[in-house]
Amino acid sequence: MTCCVSCWSAPPFNGSSEGVKHSSSPLSPGTHTITVPHGAAHVEQRYHVAGSGPVCIAHSGGPGIGWEYLRMPALESSLTMVYIEPVGTGASGRLPDSRDYSVTTYARLLHHVVEHLKLPEVTLLGHSHGGFVAQRYALDHPARLAALVLYDTSPVADEQFWSAAVAAMQRFVDRHVDDHPEVAGYVAALTARLDLLDDDGTTAILRKIMPAYLFDYWGREEEFAPARQSLRMYAAPTRGEGAPFDVRDALPGVTTPALVLAGRQDFICGPRWARLLHEAMPAAELSIFEDTGHLAHIERPEQFSAAVLAFLRGQGVLGSRQNL
Template sequence: MSRSTTPKPGISRGTHTIPVTHDGATVEQRYHVAGTGPVCVVHPGGPGIGWDYLRMPALEEHLTMVYVEPVGTGSSGRLADPRGYDLATYTHFLHAVVEHLDLPDVMMLGHSHGGFVAQRYALDHPDRVASLILYDTSPVTDGDFWPTAVAGMERFARRHAVDHPEVARYVAGLTGRSAPSDDEGATQVLRLITPAYFHDYWGREDEFAAGRQALHMYAAPAWGEGPAFDVRAELPGLAAPTLVLVGDDDFICGPRWARMIHEAVPGSRLAVLDRTGHLGHIESPVQHAAAVRGFVTAVTGPAA
């Protein structure tokens, strides 16, 4: 990092709300601050999943985590036109949070779809990103991305069909066939297919069941319209130190896509978490935190 990301006094723990102008309207953007140390701005996935699934207590011991609650979810504001929930919109609201923090630059972590946002933001605002953690994400959602994810879900369903017959509904849940138009229905679908996002959900169900039932999904962000995501040609110009972090058994944004980012971004690090799905901070928190801490130490020095 070329400049300090030590928190300013104004970055206080707790929940904060800022007004953001978007398409001529004022929309509330909420974010949550926890932990101590250099500032790391965190964008969750989805689009449309409630931010708190991405809470990372192990990292809060070393970093000030600024968790963005994306527009269209939770207590953040809603867009008048749900077609507006696209990558440009999320990047716009993320920039508003970064500007409000009033730091010269920040560490940024994006998970899954939040990794799309983080990549786009780092490419558009290179002077504001001191370092970047791309966690279980991809540089592209081309014609091969979704068929590969569906094939991974189908393999998961075949493996578990005998002991857990409900997995027969998982592929339809992933692909949005008969997708619910309300938040309650979207949440039910997310909770239904959650085991597929773990390497060994049922083997450790006592650890993960409560978190599964706490998940929330908001329907409107799924209606966003925008161009296909593909930053592969731009990534070689990404100058920020970058960690690419992935679970080895992540069916949707797995090692294939992580290596694609790693090979494109000059000097990036790749960390593959063993026996881990799409939620390594929950399933393998020690491995996950060690990978991030090693990266932060390499970038900021041992005192981070």
């Protein structure tokens, strides 16, 4: 199973043509491609820059979901957003051995981007599985972070975590199956072996169950349905091997100022897991969005951006010349 998220339409992305390699500033608006080492091999890592202000790197979820859903135009008016296009997805490169896709690998690839930006500190925002990567990065490279935003994520993804997600999905089905019979297959889709599928198969599952990730999909279907068809998921990152993610014991050592965000109705990374993060990290703040699922930046964009920007102002990241 994987920590799925949905992909979303976003404003046009200037300079995001396929294959563009910038020779100018690493923070020039548009798409950038760098080549980073992975063992004896090298892999292309893409990232996308939009906005102005202090730098915030955003790592999307999955693993295997296209980065585009995490576009945050409301933050781009105050921050220079650097959106990672995770290796294994889109036009970024692919690892030679798909067993190597792991949180540790993604944190290492992220560090190559941070180094490439040539900034002493950045803000790091991780959503869902991207939040796993952000936690790992905060543990490995605390000196490189001015602030941390952990958004709809968890400090652990063990059997108990997945059992809770399946139970919550079943409750979603029970609530909606009479009016929307198609949800009857959602639990089977959530528990499918994605690692046995190809890109089209994983994409089909993601599109199928996307309504469960939103608080009121059918109430806003006219708004959300077209974007549902733009979802894309890539199979290779789901084939990574290793122990289940669990950094609970290490989190008390994370002293980076952190904002933990969760949607009250997020069935997979909701308040239960957000509270574990908040309680474990000594410099963490917690904000829960009401009537919101797994995608507050889409469901409640103004409330989401206000929470993030207020936190960064409180930490002195905004209103200073840091990262400019």
